[in-house]
């Protein structure tokens with residue numbers, strides 16, 4: 388066992404001044420039974436701890452750094468902008484350039500509004516859906532995460548779950564009375580909810596590929612059903628592409644299904660805080676100052692954020708996403724080979740392009756209920772083994788493993804070999 392002396396000391400200090408020693412809960416590493424590693428530097432596919440240990444980074448700031456850490460072009464644009472001004476809180480050219488790039492990538496987006504986090508963008512999307520339809524109810528899916536918005540923090544339920552139990556203290560029951568939760572990929576449950584409440588449903592919000600309960604791709608026809616049924620009932624369809632946007636192509640899954648609103652974040656801020664809401668003109672124009680759905684923000688469209696965002700998007704426009712698909716495929720094939728070689732039927736690999744999950748489960752993981760039944764202690768054991776070998780996976784089976792353009796076949800092969808070694812030792 389390698390001793391992370393300085394990390395241990397820092398975590399002890401942090402616990403005296405930060406709640407739980409962290410600023411966001413998964414960072415505590417509690418799910419994997421170890422203390423957090425303190426990082427000092429990052430570059431390309433690497434992240435380096437305060438002890439100077441180098442890890443292959445598959446977290447990438449929770450999916451933000453699709454170009455890898457410290458991309459030279461992105462850094463240059465941030466530095467150039469820094470000289471001109473950090474934030475005006477007023478109009479500037481970069482916001483037009485940014486919006487134009489987003490529109491180029493998404494056919495269904497006529498107009499956008501920029502805010503400071505995915506959570507904020509989701510809040511605006513829900514407000515817009517309700518403002519546009521004059522209805523109250525929102526349908527969401529168990530295991531989908533849309534930031535820490537009060538009325539969407541509703542516990543996962545199985546089947547047709549209309550449990551409406553807040554999964555966080557501090558959220559009054561009244562706040563979630565209009566939230567309906569059904570299991571992801573459960574088409575029948577969606578139909579039942581619409582038969583019962585259809586004309587009261589303002590909007591349906593979905594992660595088109597679930598990425599916050601581990602990776603769970605949509606089953607055949609699930610997203611198409613959502614598109615059709617929301618059209619039939621006049622509800623707003625919201626695709627939360629905060630993870631999937633620009634993940635596997637220059638654009639997103641929205642281009643196949645034409646949702647009414649799209650939420651972006653993570654990648655599009657180039658490493659700085661952002662949330663974007665985009666969509667059809669007739670809905671977006673309800674936002675103030677044109678319409679009467681209020682939205683504002685001191686830091687919206689911050690210069691450094693948009694400099695990083697524009698630089699990232701311009702670069703992504705020229706990237707060949709087949710590279711990410713190839714690396715994803717190599718990763719997948721490696722895991723499948725291990726599964727066969729060691730007769731480990733419980734290894735279940737889910738993948739959408741460069742986002743991957745490894746579950747230990749008897750069944751295929753197609754929804755949150757099954758995901759929760761996965762063997763977490765085995766995951767934790769593998770996790771700690773891989774940390775020892777210099778591989779940094781997200782410290783939870785419910786967070787996606789991400790591959791960036793900075794990763795190469797060398798890192799992927801090394802990782803697969805170490806996972807194989809773990810099963811040899813077992």
Ligand SMILES: *Cc1c(COP(=O)(O)O)cnc(C)c1O
Pocket residue numbers: 503504505506507509532533534535594598599627628629630652653661662
């Ligand atoms: C990360 C995430 C959010 C929230 O974004 P923040 O910037 O953390 O507020 C919303 N939706 C999805 C799908 C996410 O992955």
